[in-house]
Amino acid sequence: MTAESELLDRAQHTRLVVIGGGIGGLVAALQCAKVGIAVTVLEAADRPGGAIRAAEVAGLTVDAGAESYATRGGHVRALIDELGLTDAVVTPSAGRAWVHGLPGAAPLPAGGVLGIPANPWNDDVRRIIGWSGVWRAYLDRVRPPLTIGHERSLGKLVRSRMGAKVLDRLVAPVVAGVYSARPDDVDVEIAAPGLSTALTRTGSLSGAVSTLQGHRDLSKAPGAAVEGLDGGMSTLIDALVSRLRELGVEVRTGVRVDALARCESAWRLATTTTDADAPVEEELAADIVIVATDETAARALLAPEVPALADEQPAQPRIDVVTLVLDAAALDTAPRGTGVLAVPGTTQAKALTHSTAKWQWLAAQARSQHPHRHVVRVSFGAQGEAPATDGLSDDDVAALALAEASVLLGVALEPAQLVASHIERYAQSQPASVIGRRERMAAVREAVHRVPRVGVTGAWLAGTGLAQVVPDAIDEAEHVRRTALWAEQAQA
Ligand SMILES: Cc1cc2nc3c(=O)[nH]c(=O)nc-3n(C[C@H](O)[C@H](O)[C@H](O)COP(=O)(O)OP(=O)(O)OC[C@H]3O[C@@H](n4cnc5c(N)ncnc54)[C@H](O)[C@@H]3O)c2cc1C
Incomplete structure (x- = not known):
């Protein structure tokens, strides 16, 4: 042998x-x-x-768990290619996600690293943090770089350099959406590789974000580039x-x-x-x-x-994902882009994905059933707290998700517009x-x-x-x- x-x-x-x-x-x-x-x-x-699971809701097959994958590293794509699914790869629609709870809502500023802006003076940033927030964030540029570069906690770093408004209104919703975690608990080096080094080099946090953008290191940041699969x-x-x-x-x-x-x-x-x-x-x-x-x-x-x-x-906190199928002409224009991240503490839901605004294949299927049919996913729960859906009956969970969707999308959605709903429960480890x-x-x-x-x-x-x-x-x-x-x- x-x-x-x-x-x-x-x-x-x-x-x-x-x-x-x-x-x-x-x-x-x-x-x-x-x-x-x-x-x-x-x-x-x-x-x-x-956690990759499909659900049949009103005759539509929707992702009730993971709906996409990050392209960084190329490993998932290589697997997809190996399995002969290359032709099914799709990219989400270009629309931006929004942030809610400012008060009000606004599109999440373009660029940035985990919500940290490269330029606090940009209109889309100012719209969220206001003039007082902009001036406070600007201090980051003029403060002496004595204490920088050594802060491990993302929350503490952003608070000390750019102030509470950047932290609470931009960084916290992104970190809650991506990691289900609080910025204070998140390790800068793991969440934004290279940021601390760039900070020491440039002398400011906004300068560090610009550097990372310039070096295209953003492709390494979570959520930077994602793909999905048709179906x-x-x-x-x-x-x-x-x-x-x-x-x-x-x-x-x-x-x-x-x-x-x-x-x-x-x-x-x-x-x-x-x-x-x-x-x-x-x-x-x-x-x-x-x-x-x-x-x-x-x-x-x-x-x-x-x-x-x-x-x-x-601790494996529960995350509940509620899928709503709605007939609502007011959603045809995708009023909040592909979805909404909530400033923690301002709503009971953590985030919302307007799935038919995000994925063309799903929109086509929904429209083939009804001209104004939409799929929206509302998620509840975060590290360290029970989801607001805890202990509610399925009907009450659907009613709460509909009410939260109305708030997050800025559109009054009536119970009569709800065609069907589906609840999926997950336990998630600490990120x-x-x-x-x-x-x-x-x-x-x-x-x-x-x-x-x-x-x-x-x-x-x-x-x-x-x-x-x-x-x-x-x-x-x-x-x-x-x-x-x-x-x-x-x-x-
Ligand atoms: C709502 C939600 C949305 C997400 N969205 C995305 C996304 O868009 N993109 C992305 O990249 N990631 C996303 N994720 C994360 C991603 O889905 C997970 O990180 C990944 O799927 C985890 O895979 P896994 O194999 O480690 O664990 P799991 O998918 O949890 O699989 C573990 C399996 O083990 C089984 N099991 C447990 N105990 C036993 C036992 N004693 N005997 C036999 N079997 C057992 C379970 O039933 C389960 O099927 C999302 C996660 C959730 C919950």
């Missing part, structure tokens, strides 16, 4: 189980199946995809699952893994089918396991092998940009890697968003393959 055929034989006789069928788990499964490993994916929900992001999950099945991967849904135990060189998985009427318990065996669940489940599954993981009880989080997650990964034949991936470690999760899953699958197969082969 040649070395290559020996490796292939070894791979084919290796049973690898991926726990969790979100994008992270499916991508990890693909990487392993491509080299011939026998892979099974176990997903607790009744469909794969995790919605769930088509990526459908394509991934078909590819996995072609490669012989078994993707089992409705199977929750309750416990993971190492038994000599194999893993034992205690599972339960999640069919409420007839739950069935089953024990499965695997040579290698990749844990690709949310943070709470991952810590519980891995704690028997890595006890330190039980030390931290993660990777929160101060200290990256170091803690690196330590978690290191501890897990000390256990042989196990890998761990997912947004809780990689950071929220497909642009983070996809490359992390690829790297983790490669790590597991290398350490569990090739290294052991080398030792043999």
Whole structure:
């Protein structure tokens, strides 16, 4: 037997189980199946995809979770191309997002980094922060650069350099929208790589933003450039699952893994089918396991092998996304562009996306049903607080979302205009940009890697968003393959 055929034989006789069928788990499964490993994916929900999920609302298939991906890094696009979906790639409409709660509403200024303006004197900035805010922000240019460059907290940095109005009215809504976090908790270097260095060099925060814009480093900033898929992001999950099945991967849904135990060189998985009427318990065996669940489940599954993981009880605040299908001629002109970010504390909703203003493919489908049909997504909940929808019945959630949509869109929307609504609930981990989080997650990964034949991936470690999760899953699958197969082969 040649070395290559020996490796292939070894791979084919290796049973690898991926726990969790979100994008992270499916991508990890693909990487392993491509080299011939026998892979099974176990997903607790009744469909794969995790936070990428479609919903049927009034006959329209809409994204009820992730609706786009950041183009930075090129990893998601490479996956899309590999799966033959290149022709389905779409870009959102050019309209700007708005910010609400000034009081009133205004388009979010063009450019800027996480809402920090390069020039506070610009009309679109002044409209939001007023003359007093502009003069205060201008102090940033004239203050001596003594204390700059060393502030880790984004909120503290912006407040001290440009004042509370820039922080509260521009930066806070963007940071809440992108990270569901408060600016004070966000690490400047992670959220806006290069900003601190540019600040030290130029002597002012606005100068630093200009420098980043000039160097096109903005493409690295979250939300800078996104793409979507005609038909919605769930088509990526459908394509991934078909590819996995072609490669012989078994993707089992409705199977929750309750416990993971190492038994000599194999893993034992205690599972339960999640069919409420007839739950069935089953024990499965695997040579290698990749844990690709949310943070709470991952810590519980891995704690028997890595006890330190039980030390931290993660806060996974709930985010509720309410999709409204509306017949409203007043929305035809997209009065608030592609959507609205709320100044925290001014509304009960966190943000709104006018999906049919943002995505042409969805607008065409909606219009084919009714000339003034629109899809609007209203999201509730943020780090450290329960969503305003907490404890409400579905009807009351829909009524609240409609009322919030009226406020955010600046258009009176009546209950009679609501064709249908859909509620989707999510738990989200602390964002990777929160101060200290990256170091803690690196330590978690290191501890897990000390256990042989196990890998761990997912947004809780990689950071929220497909642009983070996809490359992390690829790297983790490669790590597991290398350490569990090739290294052991080398030792043999
Ligand atoms: C409302 C919303 C909108 C978003 N919008 C965007 C966007 O537009 N662009 C973007 O890039 N990102 C977006 N994100 C973030 C992005 O969707 C996530 O970061 C990413 O999908 C997470 O993938 P994952 O595989 O790590 O986790 P998940 O998608 O959470 O998958 C984990 C899976 O593990 C399963 N599981 C958990 N426990 C077990 C168990 N014990 N046994 C078996 N299975 C288990 C779960 O059911 C789930 O399917 C959004 C997120 C949300 C919530």
